[in-house]
Amino acid sequence: MNHRTNPENRNKLRRLIIFASLSISVIILSLACARIFKVSSSCPAAVAAPIAQTPKNQRRVEIRLDGTTVIDNKPFFPFGFYHVSWESTAQERKLALRDIAAAGFNTIHASATNLDDYGEFLDEAERLGVYVLTEQNSIGLLNLINAFKQKPAVLGWSIADDVDNGKWSVDNLLKSHQQAKTADPNHITYVSGYSNKIQQFANCSDVIARQSYPIKWRKPEELPATYSDISDARAAAAKFNRSTYANLQTYNWQSHPSKKYEGSQAPSFQEVRNMTYQALLAGTKGILYYSYHDSSWHLPSNQKLWEGVKSLVPELKSISPLLLDGNFQKIDTKMSNIVAGIWTNKNQGVAVVVNSNYGKPRSVALELPIAVREARSMFQNRPAGMAVKEGKLFGSIAPLDVHVYRLIL
Numbered sequence: 001m002n003h004r005t006n007p008e009n010r011n012k013l014r015r016l017i018i019f020a021s022l023s024i025s026v027i028i029l030s031l032a033c034a035r036i037f038k039v040s041s042s043c044p045a046a047v048a049a050p051i052a053q054t055p056k057n058q059r060r061v062e063i064r065l066d067g068t069t070v071i072d073n074k075p076f077f078p079f080g081f082y083h084v085s086w087e088s089t090a091q092e093r094k095l096a097l098r099d100i101a102a103a104g105f106n107t108i109h110a111s112a113t114n115l116d117d118y119g120e121f122l123d124e125a126e127r128l129g130v131y132v133l134t135e136q137n138s139i140g141l142l143n144l145i146n147a148f149k150q151k152p153a154v155l156g157w158s159i160a161d162d163v164d165n166g167k168w169s170v171d172n173l174l175k176s177h178q179q180a181k182t183a184d185p186n187h188i189t190y191v192s193g194y195s196n197k198i199q200q201f202a203n204c205s206d207v208i209a210r211q212s213y214p215i216k217w218r219k220p221e222e223l224p225a226t227y228s229d230i231s232d233a234r235a236a237a238a239k240f241n242r243s244t245y246a247n248l249q250t251y252n253w254q255s256h257p258s259k260k261y262e263g264s265q266a267p268s269f270q271e272v273r274n275m276t277y278q279a280l281l282a283g284t285k286g287i288l289y290y291s292y293h294d295s296s297w298h299l300p301s302n303q304k305l306w307e308g309v310k311s312l313v314p315e316l317k318s319i320s321p322l323l324l325d326g327n328f329q330k331i332d333t334k335m336s337n338i339v340a341g342i343w344t345n346k347n348q349g350v351a352v353v354v355n356s357n358y359g360k361p362r363s364v365a366l367e368l369p370i371a372v373r374e375a376r377s378m379f380q381n382r383p384a385g386m387a388v389k390e391g392k393l394f395g396s397i398a399p400l401d402v403h404v405y406r407l408i409l
Helices: 007-034 089-100 114-130 142-150 171-182 196-201 223-240 269-282 303-310 311-325
Strands: 061-063 070-071 073-078 079-083 108-112 132-138 154-160 188-193 207-212 243-249 285-293 328-333 337-343 348-355 362-367 374-377 387-389 392-397 401-407
Touching: 061 154, 061 188, 070 154, 073 374, 079 089, 089 108, 089 114, 089 328, 108 114, 108 392, 114 132, 114 142, 132 142, 142 154, 142 328, 154 196, 154 337, 171 188, 171 196, 171 269, 188 196, 188 243, 196 207, 196 387, 196 401, 207 223, 223 243, 223 269, 223 401, 243 337, 269 303, 269 348, 269 401, 303 311, 337 362, 337 374, 348 362, 348 392, 374 387
Parallel strands: 079 108, 079 285, 108 132, 132 154, 154 188, 188 207, 207 243, 243 285
Antiparallel strands: 061 070, 070 073, 328 337, 337 348, 348 401, 362 392, 374 401, 387 392
C-alpha cells in the first residue's frame, strides 16, 4: 500500500514533523538564552563536570543558583570553624571535632596530614553530624579526593588558601578546580582569600570564602569593614552563580609571627556577634570562624570568647530557614555604620539592625519595605527595644549592638 494513502503512516509522519519542529525550537531557544546570560570573568569558562550518579551512602553537594549550599536536595547553611591541624595529632583533631559538634556547629575546615587516619576522622564527623571541608599539603589533591570522596561527611575540597597572595594564577586555580570536579562531581570546591583581589577568581571555584579579620587596635574603621568585605565578594561570586562564605575572626593578631601586631587584642564576643550579622546582611551563604585552633591559637583557652561564640548557635538555627529560603531586602538606613535588612518567606519575617560604631547610641527610624504590624525581639538577653510605627522601625541602638526581631506581618 502506498504510504501517501495510508492514514496510519500519515499520522506517524505528522508526529515526526512536529517532534522535529519542537527540537529545532528548543535548540534556537537554548542558543538565545546562552547569549542572554553570557557573562565575562577573569577566570576562563570552566569545563562542565561529568554528570555522575551518586554512589550509595555518598551525599551530593551542590550550589544553588542563589549561592545556597544544597546537600541531597536540602538547603544547608555551613556554620563552624577552621581547625588548622598540621601540628596536631589525629587524636587532638578528633577531640576538637567532638567539641565543635557538642556546641552545635555543623561544619569544620580541617587539615589532612596523611591518608592513614583521616578516614577515621571523617567517620567520626559523620557520626556527630558535622560536614568537613578538607585541605591538604603534600598528600596530593587527587589522592585525597579519590581516597575519601565516598565518605558521607565530605562537604567539599579546600583547593587553595590565601588564593590572592600572588602565588596562584587564574589558570592554575581553574585547573585544580576542574581536576577536583572531574574526580568528584558530587562535592564542592572551596577557596579562601583576604583581599578584593579574590574577585578575579570568582568563577574558578564553587565557593569563594572571604576572610574578614579586622580587629587589631579597635580603630573606628576596623569593625565596619566586615560588611564591605563580604558584600564585595558576594557580588563577584553572584555573577557566576557561585557561593560566598565568610571567614570571620575569632583569634588574636598578636599570635601572628610578625612583630607589628604586638599589643593587639582578640575580638570580644560582642564584636564577633556584630561581624556575624554584618556578614549575614552582606549575603554570606555560610560562616567559618578562624579559628578554633592553629599553631599559635586555641579558642577554648579564651573561655569567655568561646562560650560567647557557642551562644550564637541557637540564634543561627532560629533564623536559618529564612536565610536559606527567604527573600532578602536591604534597608537603606542612610546612616554610616548602621546596616539593616529583612528576610521574609510567606507569612514569616526577620529584621536585623547592626551598629558597628564604637561611639554613642544611634537613634533610627528605618522605613520597612513591606507592611509589618509588629516587631518582637527574638532572643532573650540580647539588645532590643525597637518598635514598628507607621511603616518604620523606630528605636535606639547602642554601640556594637545587634538587634534581631521577628516580624508580625
